[in-house]
Amino acid sequence: xxxxxxxxxxxxxxxxxxxxxxxxxxxxxxxxxxxxxxxxxxxxxxxxxxxxxxxxxxxxxxxxxxxxxxxxxxxxxxxxxxxxxxxxxxxxxxxxxxxxxxxxxxxxxxxxxxxxxxxxxxxxxxxxxxxxxxxxxxxxxxxxxxxxxxxxxxxxxxxxxxxxxxxxxxxxxxxxxxxxxxxxxxxxxxxxxxxxxxxxxxxxxxxxxxxxxxxxxxxxxxxxxxxxxxxxxxxxxxxxxxxxxxxxxxxxxxxxxxxxxxxxxxxxxxxxxxxxxxxxxxxxxxxxxxxxxxxxxxxxxxxxxxxxxxxxxxxxxxxxxxxxxxxxxxxxxxxxxxxxxxxxxxxxxxxxxxxxxxxxxxxxxxxxxxxxxxxxxxxxxxxxxxxxxxxxxxxxxxxxxxxxxxxxxxxxxxxxxxxxxxxxxxxxxxxxxxxxxxxxxxxx
Amino acid sequence: xxxxxxxxxxxxxxxxxxxxxxxxxxxxxxxxxxxxxxxxxxxxxxxxxxxxxxxxxxxxxxxxxxxxxxxxxxxxxxxxxxxxxxxxxxxxxxxxxxxxxxxxxxxxxxxxxxxxxxxxxxxxxxxxxxxxxxxxxxxxxxxxxxxxxxxxxxxxxxxxxxxxxxxxxxxxxxxxxxxxxxxxxxxxxxxxxxxxxxxxxxxxxxxxxxxxxxxxxxx
Numbered sequence: 001x002x003x004x005x006x007x008x009x010x011x012x013x014x015x016x017x018x019x020x021x022x023x024x025x026x027x028x029x030x031x032x033x034x035x036x037x038x039x040x041x042x043x044x045x046x047x048x049x050x051x052x053x054x055x056x057x058x059x060x061x062x063x064x065x066x067x068x069x070x071x072x073x074x075x076x077x078x079x080x081x082x083x084x085x086x087x088x089x090x091x092x093x094x095x096x097x098x099x100x101x102x103x104x105x106x107x108x109x110x111x112x113x114x115x116x117x118x119x120x121x122x123x124x125x126x127x128x129x130x131x132x133x134x135x136x137x138x139x140x141x142x143x144x145x146x147x148x149x150x151x152x153x154x155x156x157x158x159x160x161x162x163x164x165x166x167x168x169x170x171x172x173x174x175x176x177x178x179x180x181x182x183x184x185x186x187x188x189x190x191x192x193x194x195x196x197x198x199x200x201x202x203x204x205x206x207x208x209x210x211x212x213x214x215x216x217x218x219x220x221x222x223x224x225x226x227x228x229x230x231x232x233x234x235x236x237x238x239x240x241x242x243x244x245x246x247x248x249x250x251x252x253x254x255x256x257x258x259x260x261x262x263x264x265x266x267x268x269x270x271x272x273x274x275x276x277x278x279x280x281x282x283x284x285x286x287x288x289x290x291x292x293x294x295x296x297x298x299x300x301x302x303x304x305x306x307x308x309x310x311x312x313x314x315x316x317x318x319x320x321x322x323x324x325x326x327x328x329x330x331x332x333x334x335x336x337x338x339x340x341x342x343x344x345x346x347x348x349x350x351x352x353x354x355x356x357x358x359x360x361x362x363x364x365x366x367x368x369x370x371x372x373x374x375x376x377x378x379x380x381x382x383x384x385x386x387x388x389x390x391x392x393x394x395x396x397x398x399x400x401x402x403x404x405x406x407x408x409x410x411x412x413x414x415x416x417x418x419x420x421x422x423x424x425x426x427x428x429x430x431x432x433x434x435x436x437x438x439x440x441x442x443x444x
Numbered sequence: 445x446x447x448x449x450x451x452x453x454x455x456x457x458x459x460x461x462x463x464x465x466x467x468x469x470x471x472x473x474x475x476x477x478x479x480x481x482x483x484x485x486x487x488x489x490x491x492x493x494x495x496x497x498x499x500x501x502x503x504x505x506x507x508x509x510x511x512x513x514x515x516x517x518x519x520x521x522x523x524x525x526x527x528x529x530x531x532x533x534x535x536x537x538x539x540x541x542x543x544x545x546x547x548x549x550x551x552x553x554x555x556x557x558x559x560x561x562x563x564x565x566x567x568x569x570x571x572x573x574x575x576x577x578x579x580x581x582x583x584x585x586x587x588x589x590x591x592x593x594x595x596x597x598x599x600x601x602x603x604x605x606x607x608x609x610x611x612x613x614x615x616x617x618x619x620x621x622x623x624x625x626x627x628x629x630x631x632x633x634x635x636x637x638x639x640x641x642x643x644x645x646x647x648x649x650x651x652x653x654x655x656x657x658x659x660x661x662x663x
Contacts, residue, residue, distance in 0.1 A: 042479060043486070044483050046475065051639040053590075054586055056585060065581075072584030073584065078585065118508070118509070118510070118661075119508075121510070122643055122646045292488055336660070337658060337659030338659075
């Protein structure tokens with residue numbers, strides 16, 4: 001009596017997945033699935049699988065499902081049905097074709113945004129089940145090539161972007177030089193033991209967005225805090241291994257990050273405007289290492305900006321002109337409840353805030369998070385088409401006057417820029433740091 | 445037929461209660477032990493404050509955004525759950541049976557109210573059935589088990605009304621009522637109906653994760 005889904009499958013063109021799947025045998029699949037299901041999962045997966053009443057209420061939660069006219073194959077439970085449930089039901093008796101499809105669903109059609117946990121009456125954690133699916137894919141060697149490359153980089157260099165140690169220090173000194181033209185006394189203190197704050201960033205900052213380090217240095221210097229950046233591996237707080245199911249590497253990365261902070265004897269880590277990195281230090285990586293909470297307090301940039309603005313450590317010379325809208329990044333809103341703080345920072349720095357709806361914990365994900373944008377060009381179209389609802393939200397905000405989207409998260413930036421471009425929305429995307437930097441009083 | 449009646453009234457009834465109580469306890473303890481072994485974080489993060497906060501919002505009609513988006517389903521679900529529990533537990537005939545068997549009694553509701561509640565349960569089951577068949581997001585997920593569970597829940601209420609009002613064939617309906625009711629009770633711990641025992645735990649856990657770790661609401 002169940003209805004056939006409307007979803008049309010496009011063949012997977014990802015080399016990493018295809019080559020990995022070509023090496024699979026039914027025995028290998030069965031053995032790996034059993035090892036993960038029996039060895040690594042337990043009461044949560046069993047309970048979720050047993051109790052789901054197939055009520056379909058999670059459909060309202062998923063931007064992929066809503067953007068595909070509520071096609072049930074894209075609903076959270078629909079995706080679980082096409083991945084984990086089938087593995088549980090058959091005990092792993094599936095073929096390579098199934099794994100390829102399941103890999104695509106878990107890696108590129110779910111952002112692990114956890115919105116569905118707020119719509120399921122039972123609080124079933126679909127993101128957790130998708131991560132179990134990714135873990136199985138990882139153990140089978142079937143992972144999208146682009147994100148696997150970043151995971152390899154993490155393994156080899158402890159950062160996401162193949163940045164070598166000297167290149168890292170060089171980038172910091174380069175940005176310090178640049179910024180000193182504007183603020184002659186500015187320093188980017190490297191390896192300063194006993195500082196109050198260790199400032200950590202994600203790999204792509206030195207690689208592609210070095211100006212963000214410049215801006216952060218200006219803000220940190222102007223606010224007069226005692227800060228430092230590490231000169232050793234452990235500087236990168238990002239974590240794609242958390243998303244590829246490479247939990248062991250996730251643990252090593254987080255340990256390196258926390259250990260670096262402990263070695264520098266800082267009292268807290270302040271991290272840049274990144275969502276997934278916050279999830280990895282606040283929720284997943286620490287948990288894997290056995291820490292209930294991070295061993296060194298971790299402060300997200302939004303919290304830090306709020307603190308220095310409220311304490312009057314930096315002053316706003318002139319508020320940012322023109323109405324802005326604020327995108328709530330899942331990992332710091334559903335992940336840490338920073339929505340009100342982010343709004344306060346926006347109100348302190350911008351002329352006018354125009355809300356998108358639904359917002360705060362009920363925001364729609366940017367569709368880039370959860371490692372989806374990191375799966376690269378082969379999946380870009382499905383990611384952007386799969387988030388029409390976000391485009392509609394942005395358009396509605398634009399119709400009410402918002403020209404700029406403030407998004408305090410790197411992945412959200414990438415995702416929103418792609419959506420804005422694809423749907424021809426013509427809006428600018430900015431970090432809170434961009435806005436603070438451009439509006440603050442800068443000491444001579 | 446007499447043998448079947450005596451079986452349904454005696455050993456089967458005992459078996460149903462034993463399976464319900466023992467099965468629920470067994471599943472809870474087993475899941476608890478498994479969680480202790482494999483998901484110890486569940487115990488670390490479980491918080492009474494945030495767990496109850498989440499349960500409260502999900503036990504109040506229209507307490508969550510999802511419920512507000514589906515008013516018909518919300519009303520049907522709440523009426524169904526309340527009536528499906530209250531009607532059989534406080535039905536005069538049931539209270540009397542238990543009083544006569546074990547000398548334990550509690551308050552009962554008027555028969556008219558029980559009739560109305562049974563009709564509500566049956567109507568809600570029809571609503572769920574139509575929704576399961578007609579709504580793509582539900583039908584896509586449905587298997588024969590989901591329809592079977594629905595039939596299993598509706599059966600004791602249909603046959604209960606039938607036998608109480610002595611419609612034609614009520615003697616058979618009475619026996620089917622007893623058997624289907626016993627089957628329903630016995631299957632609670634072992635089917636999707638196990639959400640009866642697991643719902644408070646999974647909801648409270650998600651509430652705890654959202655409240656204590658994520659500093660956010662989950663409704």
